[in-house]
Amino acid sequence: MNHYQNLHTLERDALGRLILIDASGVRHVGVYPVRAFPITAPSAGISIMDQSGKELCWFDAVSVIPELELDLIEAEMAAREFMPIIEKITKVSTFATPSIWDIETDRGPTRIRLKGEEDIRRIAGNTLLIADSNGLQFLIKDATRLDKVSKKLLDRFR
DSSP states (O other): TTGGGGOOOOEEESOOOOEEEEETEEEEEOOEESSSSSSTOOOOOEEEEEEESSSEEEEEGGSSHHHHHHHHHHHHHHHHOOBBBEEEEEEEEEESSEEEEEEEETEEEEEEEEEGGGGEEEEEEEEEEEEEEEOOOEEEEEEGGSSHHHHHHHHHHH
């Protein structure tokens, strides 16, 4: 399915926007990469989309992307895929929702507001995705590996 692969060029313009130049020489300004499975298989399937959400290019795996293009794609995704990993839940304001959670993440301590229990979603196995009231996504890679206090607090909401 890598039919798009060597038919394009990916670069950044002076304004920092990602540009895809397709096989016909058409410049698509402001393209962005999207992972097919960002949590469960981050190195599989990446699309390059135009600003209207149309797929312009598909890679079956990260391993098939030329190194220079991969650097551009990974930098763009790092900016778009801000998803802190919850390492510890230190306190919740109440066991009813909405509630305020004090958490420690891989990017430091923070406080989030959980609107409802439906904002805690199981992705795969023991991996959880928690959406705060501002729409930010927080990841718990493996709920079984949290400390005892964190597990107890989390269990009250699931």
